[in-house]
Amino acid sequence: MRMKKSHLLAPGPTPVPPEVLAAMGQPILHHRAPEFGAVMEDVRAGLRYLFQTEEEVVTFAASGTGAMEAAVVNVLSPEDKAICIRGGKFGERWQEICEAYGAEVIPIDVEWGSAVNPTLVADTLQAHPEVKALYVPASETSTGVRHDVEALAQIVRPTDAILVVDAVTAIGVFDMPTDAWGLDIVVSGSQKALMLPPGLGFCCVATKKAWKLVEQSTLPSYYFDFKKEYENLRNNLSSYTPAVSLVVGLREVLRLIRAEGLEQVFARHDRLARATRSAMQAIGLELFAKESPSNALTAVKVPEGIDGTAIPKMLREDYGITIAGGQSQFKGKIFRIAHLGYAFDWDIVTAVAATEMVLKRLGYDVELGAGVRAAQHTLLEG
Amino acid sequence: MRMKKSHLLAPGPTPVPPEVLAAMGQPILHHRAPEFGAVMEDVRAGLRYLFQTEEEVVTFAASGTGAMEAAVVNVLSPEDKAICIRGGKFGERWQEICEAYGAEVIPIDVEWGSAVNPTLVADTLQAHPEVKALYVPASETSTGVRHDVEALAQIVRPTDAILVVDAVTAIGVFDMPTDAWGLDIVVSGSQKALMLPPGLGFCCVATKKAWKLVEQSTLPSYYFDFKKEYENLRNNLSSYTPAVSLVVGLREVLRLIRAEGLEQVFARHDRLARATRSAMQAIGLELFAKESPSNALTAVKVPEGIDGTAIPKMLREDYGITIAGGQSQFKGKIFRIAHLGYAFDWDIVTAVAATEMVLKRLGYDVELGAGVRAAQHTLLEG
Numbered sequence: 163m164r165m166k167k168s169h170l171l172a173p174g175p176t177p178v179p180p181e182v183l184a185a186m187g188q189p190i191l192h193h194r195a196p197e198f199g200a201v202m203e204d205v206r207a208g209l210r211y212l213f214q215t216e217e218e219v220v221t222f223a224a225s226g227t228g229a230m231e232a233a234v235v236n237v238l239s240p241e242d243k244a245i246c247i248r249g250g251k252f253g254e255r256w257q258e259i260c261e262a263y264g265a266e267v268i269p270i271d272v273e274w275g276s277a278v279n280p281t282l283v284a285d286t287l288q289a290h291p292e293v294k295a296l297y298v299p300a301s302e303t304s305t306g307v308r309h310d311v312e313a314l315a316q317i318v319r320p321t322d323a324i325l326v327v328d329a330v331t332a333i334g335v336f337d338m339p340t341d342a343w344g345l346d347i348v349v350s351g352s353q354k355a356l357m358l359p360p361g362l363g364f365c366c367v368a369t370k371k372a373w374k375l376v377e378q379s380t381l382p383s384y385y386f387d388f389k390k391e392y393e394n395l396r397n398n399l400s401s402y403t404p405a406v407s408l409v410v411g412l413r414e415v416l417r418l419i420r421a422e423g424l425e426q427v428f429a430r431h432d433r434l435a436r437a438t439r440s441a442m443q444a445i446g447l448e449l450f451a452k453e454s455p456s457n458a459l460t461a462v463k464v465p466e467g468i469d470g471t472a473i474p475k476m477l478r479e480d481y482g483i484t485i486a487g488g489q490s491q492f493k494g495k496i497f498r499i500a501h502l503g504y505a506f507d508w509d510i511v512t513a514v515a516a517t518e519m520v521l522k523r524l525g526y527d528v529e530l531g532a533g534v535r536a537a538q539h540t541l542l543e544g
Numbered sequence: 545m546r547m548k549k550s551h552l553l554a555p556g557p558t559p560v561p562p563e564v565l566a567a568m569g570q571p572i573l574h575h576r577a578p579e580f581g582a583v584m585e586d587v588r589a590g591l592r593y594l595f596q597t598e599e600e601v602v603t604f605a606a607s608g609t610g611a612m613e614a615a616v617v618n619v620l621s622p623e624d625k626a627i628c629i630r631g632g633k634f635g636e637r638w639q640e641i642c643e644a645y646g647a648e649v650i651p652i653d654v655e656w657g658s659a660v661n662p663t664l665v666a667d668t669l670q671a672h673p674e675v676k677a678l679y680v681p682a683s684e685t686s687t688g689v690r691h692d693v694e695a696l697a698q699i700v701r702p703t704d705a706i707l708v709v710d711a712v713t714a715i716g717v718f719d720m721p722t723d724a725w726g727l728d729i730v731v732s733g734s735q736k737a738l739m740l741p742p743g744l745g746f747c748c749v750a751t752k753k754a755w756k757l758v759e760q761s762t763l764p765s766y767y768f769d770f771k772k773e774y775e776n777l778r779n780n781l782s783s784y785t786p787a788v789s790l791v792v793g794l795r796e797v798l799r800l801i802r803a804e805g806l807e808q809v810f811a812r813h814d815r816l817a818r819a820t821r822s823a824m825q826a827i828g829l830e831l832f833a834k835e836s837p838s839n840a841l842t843a844v845k846v847p848e849g850i851d852g853t854a855i856p857k858m859l860r861e862d863y864g865i866t867i868a869g870g871q872s873q874f875k876g877k878i879f880r881i882a883h884l885g886y887a888f889d890w891d892i893v894t895a896v897a898a899t900e901m902v903l904k905r906l907g908y909d910v911e912l913g914a915g916v917r918a919a920q921h922t923l924l925e926g
Contacts, residue, residue, distance in 0.1 A: 168571045170571065170572060170574060172574050174785060175572045175573075175574060175575065175785065175788055176572070177571065177572060178571075178572050178789075183569045184569070186568065186569070186741075186789075187565045187566070187568070187569045189550045189552065189559065189560075190552060190557045190558070190559060190560055190735075190741055191557075192552060192554050192557060192866045193557065193742070194868075195860065195866060223605070223606055223607045223610070223742060223743050224605055224606050224610065224767065225605045225784045225785045225786070225787070226784070226785065227766075227767055227783075227784040227785075228605070228606065228610075228767045228784075231766050231767045258766065259766045262764050262765065262766040263764045263766070264764060351785070353572075353785060353788075359568075359572055359787060359788055359789035359790070360575070360605060360785040360786060360787050360788055360789075361605050361743045361787030361789070361790060381764075382644050382645045382646060382763075382764070383644065384609075384613050384640065384641045384644040384645070385606065385609055385610045385613045385768075386767075401609075402607045402608070402609040402610075403556060403557065403607045403608065403609075403733070403735060403742040404607070404742060405607070405741060405742050405743030405787070405790075406557055406735075406741055406742055407560075407568075407741035407742075407743070408741070408743060408787075478577065484574045484577060486576075
């Protein structure tokens with residue numbers, strides 16, 4: 163068998179830096195020991211920096227979906243109305259969670275590949291002043307589109323509703339300052355830009371308006387209980403046994419992010435995203451995002467006559483490179499190259515070169531190196 | 545500062561074997577890649593072996609409490625009645641979860657340090673034939689007591705109710721065969737006898753009677769959904785991004801357990817537990833468990849006139865040894881030495897020797913080495 167080195171360029175999980183793996187390989191700390199309290203103290207400060215907030219961010223032992231559920235069950239009451247911005251698998255997930263708990267969802271449908279029109283949101287909110295919360299993915303991972311969270315926050319702020327943002331592939335990718343934009347609740351997960359294995363979910367309840375809803379909420383919750391978790395967090399504790407090794411890794415990751423600096427982190431993701439987009443366009447492919455592409459990943463349309471499912475399959479099997487295919491109705495119709503987290507210029511060069519080779523083998527007319535050259539130009543410009 | 549080697553003898557988290565840490569330090573797998581499917585396949589077989597069942601065991605990215613919640617929200621409907629066997633913090637937790645979701649709890653109170661009287665359970669069930677489920681911790685970690693799950697299963701089997709067992713500090717510690725005893729649902733977590741970091745919760749829905757309740761249940765759930773999770777598991781998938789590094793570690797742990805063999809695993813825990821109990825008694829201390837001590841941990845009464853909170857504190861600060869104090873009303877009144885998971889004879893010798901030294905420093909009249917000698921005798925007998 164040909165030996166292959168693994169390259170993970172999927173939109174989560176993403177690669178974990180070796181220094182973080184090493185930190186997580188240290189002997190397990192007890193979650194009530196003072197040493198772990200010191201870890202939690204560092205983590206709290208690091209998460210405030212990452213989320214750009216003066217408020218606290220709670221961490222659950224759960225994947226991002228668990229954190230999303232927390233932002234529903236702690237906020238709504240049965241039969242409350244919520245607006246969910248669809249237009250991708252993760253926008254739809256908000257609706258599924260709300261409905262599982264008996265909330266009434268007013269969906270705003272967005273064509274997959276497009277960003278929501280803020281005016282439409284403003285009109286919908288005006289037509290339904292009884293809406294308690296608006297749920298939106300900042301970066302819709304299934305389509306590679308970024309919604310305009312800043313505009314949505316301005317629309318929601320003067321109303322009685324709150325804005326709940328799924329920032330799973332947004333936090334640590336592009337600038338989305340929680341406090342400066344007045345985001346009410348921001349949710350994220352560990353396995354994307356946070357460069358950790360999956361298993362941690364984050365929630366930041368950032369405004370008084372959000373806390374007021376939390377106080378009023380009557381949906382049932384036990385494991386995902388904001389009030390209990392925030393109370394414990396203030397003593398550097400968690401309500402139930404935390405995923406200690408992941409939290410120790412989180413401290414290390416937050417150190418790395420702070421050392422690089424958020425501005426540089428965002429600039430790096432922007433550079434990698436632009437390089438990937440220019441490379442795909444240089445080899446004649448069309449980006450799936452019609453507008454406002456997310457810097458977390460680039461979704462690309464599979465060219466006519468090419469077997470779309472073969473692209474990630476060959477990349478993985480023949481070259482050890484993991485990217486993602488399309489989801490739901492776009493299975494086989496798009497492929498997605500992620501460039502978030504522990505991703506650097508040479509990961510893009512590698513992914514582009516390998517994609518060119520796979521496309522050529524699949525019969526697509528491509529000049530080898532054309533995409534790489536375009537990426538290099540963008541990377542050189544910085 | 546004096547250098548200290550860390551010794552973790554708390555009832556969770558427990559130490560992680562180096563080969564498992566190494567496995568978890570490998571590059572992150574993508575959860576939809578065939579390589580991870582192969583991990584899941586191995587894990588499914590290993591968990592069936594560990595739980596002694598022909599049925600499947602689902603894994604959630606959550607701590608044990610999340611798995612407990614799953615065994616409530618997937619089983620009950622609002623206003624359903626459930627019996628919870630209290631007598632410790634974890635028995636009480638079942639009640640808290642049931643009540644958080646609007647189920648009506650009929651508590652059976654057991655004095656902390658005692659095991660439930662099965663006859664009392666039979667009488668309570670007979671008096672309340674409408675009860676849907678009986679919730680019990682197999683090993684009550686807060687008191688070190690083991691409840692007689694086999695007897696409870698015999699009582700529950702002919703009724704319409706199901707038996708739900710919290711096996712968080714039972715699975716992999718002592719023999720509790722799911723299928724042979726007809727346990728309906730068994731719940732566990734990763735950070736105890738499974739020798740993993742915290743962050744995985746397990747549920748085994750093992751009987752048709754349990755599945756019938758799952759089909760009827762109308763409590764809301766999304767993240768913890770048995771039907772969805774079991775359906776995905778059959779394809780080696782999970783509904784949401786699994787905690788891949790912990791699952792990779794789990795495969796390694798299940799290999800270790802299978803290599804040792806369940807019978808040997810149980811015998812080892814029994815030997816360590818007997819050695820610890822004999823050591824504590826040899827230095828004149830009283831065991832907290834009046835009857836039926838769990839082989840997961842030994843809870844010991846703090847002798848009169850000794851500051852109970854100082855014992856774990858000095859062990860940790862002066863000797864690097866982490867044990868647990870008492871919880872709730874027994875804070876400062878008991879201490880708990882765990883001997884589950886990656887624990888061996890020399891861990892007991894270490895814990896006993898250090899406890900003797902700490903007690904002597906605290907003014908307790910102890911012949912140094914008396915407990916160690918008693919432990920050695922037990923360990924030699926095997």
